[in-house]
Amino acid sequence: MEFNYLYLIDLLGTFVFAISGIRLASGKNLDWFGAYIVGLVTAIGGGTLRDILLNTTPFWMLDAKYVVTTGVGLVAALLFKQKLFSWGKTLFLFDTIGLGMFCIVGLVKSYEAGFPPWVCIIMGTITGSVGGVVRDLILNEIPLLFRKDIYATACILGGLIYFACIQITPLLPWAGLISVGMIITIRILAVRYHIHFPVLRDL
Amino acid sequence: MEFNYLYLIDLLGTFVFAISGIRLASGKNLDWFGAYIVGLVTAIGGGTLRDILLNTTPFWMLDAKYVVTTGVGLVAALLFKQKLFSWGKTLFLFDTIGLGMFCIVGLVKSYEAGFPPWVCIIMGTITGSVGGVVRDLILNEIPLLFRKDIYATACILGGLIYFACIQITPLLPWAGLISVGMIITIRILAVRYHIHFPVLRDL
Amino acid sequence: MEFNYLYLIDLLGTFVFAISGIRLASGKNLDWFGAYIVGLVTAIGGGTLRDILLNTTPFWMLDAKYVVTTGVGLVAALLFKQKLFSWGKTLFLFDTIGLGMFCIVGLVKSYEAGFPPWVCIIMGTITGSVGGVVRDLILNEIPLLFRKDIYATACILGGLIYFACIQITPLLPWAGLISVGMIITIRILAVRYHIHFPVLRDL
Numbered sequence: 001m002e003f004n005y006l007y008l009i010d011l012l013g014t015f016v017f018a019i020s021g022i023r024l025a026s027g028k029n030l031d032w033f034g035a036y037i038v039g040l041v042t043a044i045g046g047g048t049l050r051d052i053l054l055n056t057t058p059f060w061m062l063d064a065k066y067v068v069t070t071g072v073g074l075v076a077a078l079l080f081k082q083k084l085f086s087w088g089k090t091l092f093l094f095d096t097i098g099l100g101m102f103c104i105v106g107l108v109k110s111y112e113a114g115f116p117p118w119v120c121i122i123m124g125t126i127t128g129s130v131g132g133v134v135r136d137l138i139l140n141e142i143p144l145l146f147r148k149d150i151y152a153t154a155c156i157l158g159g160l161i162y163f164a165c166i167q168i169t170p171l172l173p174w175a176g177l178i179s180v181g182m183i184i185t186i187r188i189l190a191v192r193y194h195i196h197f198p199v200l201r202d203l
Numbered sequence: 204m205e206f207n208y209l210y211l212i213d214l215l216g217t218f219v220f221a222i223s224g225i226r227l228a229s230g231k232n233l234d235w236f237g238a239y240i241v242g243l244v245t246a247i248g249g250g251t252l253r254d255i256l257l258n259t260t261p262f263w264m265l266d267a268k269y270v271v272t273t274g275v276g277l278v279a280a281l282l283f284k285q286k287l288f289s290w291g292k293t294l295f296l297f298d299t300i301g302l303g304m305f306c307i308v309g310l311v312k313s314y315e316a317g318f319p320p321w322v323c324i325i326m327g328t329i330t331g332s333v334g335g336v337v338r339d340l341i342l343n344e345i346p347l348l349f350r351k352d353i354y355a356t357a358c359i360l361g362g363l364i365y366f367a368c369i370q371i372t373p374l375l376p377w378a379g380l381i382s383v384g385m386i387i388t389i390r391i392l393a394v395r396y397h398i399h400f401p402v403l404r405d406l
Numbered sequence: 407m408e409f410n411y412l413y414l415i416d417l418l419g420t421f422v423f424a425i426s427g428i429r430l431a432s433g434k435n436l437d438w439f440g441a442y443i444v445g446l447v448t449a450i451g452g453g454t455l456r457d458i459l460l461n462t463t464p465f466w467m468l469d470a471k472y473v474v475t476t477g478v479g480l481v482a483a484l485l486f487k488q489k490l491f492s493w494g495k496t497l498f499l500f501d502t503i504g505l506g507m508f509c510i511v512g513l514v515k516s517y518e519a520g521f522p523p524w525v526c527i528i529m530g531t532i533t534g535s536v537g538g539v540v541r542d543l544i545l546n547e548i549p550l551l552f553r554k555d556i557y558a559t560a561c562i563l564g565g566l567i568y569f570a571c572i573q574i575t576p577l578l579p580w581a582g583l584i585s586v587g588m589i590i591t592i593r594i595l596a597v598r599y600h601i602h603f604p605v606l607r608d609l
Binding site: 255256257258318321322325340343344345346348349350351355356399400401402403404 | 428431432433434435436437438439440441443444454458461462463464467470473484487543544545546
């Protein structure tokens with residue numbers, strides 16, 4: 001892959017996902033190594049499950065940049081402890097951009113593997129959200145995703161928009177940009193206006 | 204697959220497994236989306252692990268009916284909350300029928316993939332029981348299966364009966380029916396007469 | 407595979423890993439079947455994830471000895487409860503030997519599959535340590551590996567030594583023996599002198 005904006009966003013997404021794992025790991029008595037693994041699993045977990053389901057070699061085994069970027073994330077977290085909180089809004093933005101891009105990358109990879117749109121939308125959603133689920137399971141919490149979803153629904157809607165776009169026009173790159181933009185917009189609006197599904201009461 | 208009784212049992216098994224996940228999810232502060240995912244994982248988790256181990260594409264990626272049926276399960280759970288409890292016995296029966304059928308379907312699929320009987324029996328047991336294990340792990344409980352097994356042993360015995368049957372007679376359909384029937388019988392008897400393994404005391 | 411010392415170490419490693427799972431399972435109200443499964447997952451979990459990532463059939467599906475050895479482990483744990491504690495040091499030694507061998511076996515298998523050294527080192531580490539992680543997750547504890555690593559770092563260092571060795575000399579068997587020996591030495595020294603990574607403080 002040449003050095004371009006996609007490459008940069010991919011690195012940034014990995015970095016921010018890793019940071020989110022490392023932050024949650026802190027205060028749980030994990031050592032540095034454990035924090036690194038939790039960060040790595042958060043960053044690559046979704047894409048790994050997608051590639052296992054697609055029966056292909058996991059993406060991070062073909063390019064060392066994900067393993068390295070997570071290491072940079074750990075060093076950054078150790079060096080800039082205090083700053084990490086004041087960077088909250090910036091991190092949220094990158095996290096959301098990463099979500100959108102991971103999701104559409106996973107969707108397109110599945111579509112190219114020959115799966116129908118509904119499978120691709122699920123694969124995109126898995127790519128964007130399963131890393132955070134595994135992070136929560138490792139740290140012994142009921143996954144946030146299941147309690148107050150701010151991830152998966154945005155991915156599903158973004159995926160629907162993607163397939164609506166390529167139905168209308170064959171200009172693929174634009175479909176990707178539009179749907180990534182929609183995922184980012186939906187998630188930001190959902191967080192800002194506290195939009196979420198109702199809680200399931202006792203059955 | 205043509206519309207026949209196997210198709211109907213497959214749908215019913217999926218539906219009832221999904222309901223069991225959704226019921227356990229309620230009262231844990233999950234939102235509707237989270238409950239749907241827990242229901243889906245309960246219904247398809249075992250078969251997905253089996254297909255990953257068999258190195259083949261997971262069954263639910265080739266047919267949307269499992270994803271749709273789980274959605275119907277969620278709607279049913281939301282509409283008929285009160286009823287779900289009075290339906291307890293009927294749900295238990297379908298759950299047991301689903302267990303038996305999932306198990307033998309998994310076993311036969313593995314046998315057709317060329318694996319020896321002992322691997323097929325394990326694959327059948329995984330198909331029938333791993334969904335419930337993942338459900339419990341997601342909801343942060345030690346899996347019921349490991350504390351008071353009412354699933355896996357029935358699957359293992361049913362699998363042994365299956366291979367005993369096809370040893371005696373080449374009439375495959377009957378072997379399937381007999382072993383599914385035995386799994387159902389064993390589980391019902393185990394629940395009725397509180398038959399279970401001893402608990403492992405402190406070592 | 408012919409009966410030789412590698413075969414014996416493989417069996418011993420499986421046996422001791424299984425015992426470590428069964429011991430941790432006791433006192434958690436698991437029944438015998440649950441304890442067997444936890445033992446089995448501890449023994450084969452790492453190699454299974456490695457084989458899934460390498461997109462190949464999990465090793466234990468090709469040879470019944472792992473499933474059988476875990477059963478022997480359960481019987482031994484039930485028969486020699488008291489002894490198991492006085493055997494603590496012997497078990498630790500076998501556990502460490504098993505770790506070293508599992509790690510290098512996983513590394514070599516990945517290298518033969520054509521992956522670059524850094525992937526092979528990760529695969530070796532996964533082979534040696536993921537079984538214990540899954541054991542802890544099933545039993546609802548934050549994995550020991552992440553809190554006080556005494557496993558993974560030894561594997562990573564052993565893997566680096568392996569590739570340093572085959573760089574210097576093409577005598578492969580010696581590289582394996584040396585790196586297994588180094589993993590064992592590093593782990594014993596780390597436990598004896600309480601060497602570990604710092605804990606990650608609150609971020």
